[in-house]
Amino acid sequence: MPSLLHRLIARAPQRLQRDTLELELDDGRRIEVLRVRDPRARRLKLSVDERGARLTLPVRASMVSGDRFLHEHRDWLATQLERHRPPDAAATALAPGHTSQLPLRGEQVPLSWHDGRYIRIARDDAGIHVQRPARASDAALRRALRAFYEAEARADIGRWLPTYLAGLPRTPRQLRLKVMSSQWGSLAPDGTLALDLALVLARPSAFEYVLVHELCHLLQANHSPAFWREVEARFPRWREERTYFHAEGRQLKASLRSLLSG
Template sequence: MRLLTGKPQAPPRTVSRETLAIDLGNGRVVEVLRVRDPRARRIKLSVDERGPRLTLPMRASEIAGQRFVIEHGDWLLAQIAQADSDATRLQPHVSATIPLRGAELPVRWQVARYLRLQLNEDALEIAAPEAVNATALQRALRDFYEGQARADVGRWLPKYLPGLPRAPSRLRYRVMSSQWGSLAPDGALSLDLSLVLAPPPAFEYVLVHELCHLIHADHSRAFWREVEARCPDWRDQREYFRASGRSLKAGLRRLIAADE
């Protein structure tokens, strides 16, 4: 009918994003990412490792959104505190520590012509030019973490393969917003890179969890029996992620400046 009558079609509604500074009325001002989403049906406030996010339906007013944030101010501040991390970006040739396997690893610097990272028994040694590029340093640190994660999984995976119907088709490490791992229908396994910052038993639990999806694709009782047979303390590890997961993800993002 629009073609016959000559009426122009309404422009498609798209997602828009804007960062706002909202005064909570208690002396605290919080930066919130406001997202207008045509798919949203209600106002929603959430917090992840990237910070607070306010999702608004297209018909909701800006004033209604700000009022919603203020009304939930105490909850918001508590969530921000839970998601906070002590990890900061490395400053070239400045003494520091970085998180690895549930502990803080000292960083030792030396001046060199080329950037190189090497893990010794008690420290990460970084050889770098005096004016090393920050982006190159963050990329090298990400590569370092991925190498350590691959080494851990390489030690654990062989003992689980005999009890699986098939091996994962491939394995990749990503910076995930909310998940810790995922298994695609073709058997491709993805793991969150920040897992290497966690204590090894917690990391190994996530690996076991995803491998058990090769047996049961759901979260049925049968699935959890498979998990428990391989990881009897899985409940403890799950509680660890509930308490510290946001901090892990935030710490990794700060260290490697991830935008995924």
């Protein structure tokens, strides 16, 4: 009975609360900041990624203290937003009938548009071809583009995976392609392998390295020296690919988000 009573009167778990606020930077730009009140947070935190700026507040922090913290870090925020902005954001947006190339496997591939009864995106030696009816919505076109990129990514994985399965204790339980904000891949305890869809925009050797990296977590569920020895044995050039991601990673992720979100 005491345990039942305790459950009945226990405070309901607090949840994340989200809203947005507008901030004017010193250069006159006005930006939206996602404000999140997080029960797990222990301090005020400002972060920036490809999706924009985020202000995290502990439960007991006041809105006034959050606003003051945000204004005190305006210069830092402007610098970080610039770092996460693609060099040419307009070039990565999908403009039906006008976009003339798409990123794929480290290259800009020629893109041609065709009238058709339904949406279809396919690739041949001449480039990528988009067939679409005149009344097709932009959202439907972006869904088709995502499906195209997923099919291309799975084709690459299907070529590489058999090479690396020997010596592993088991195969991945499932493969998922996701749009990730910071990671390039992850391996869940149940063996589900998740990879960032933006990898298909990268050069193939970089994509292959991330696959090998995550597969090696089936052997070592950490980043210990033993783990890196497993990576080294299977992919000796891994350092070059890690350097590549440091230089190009933000651009790759931002390009994909621009193409798929409109």
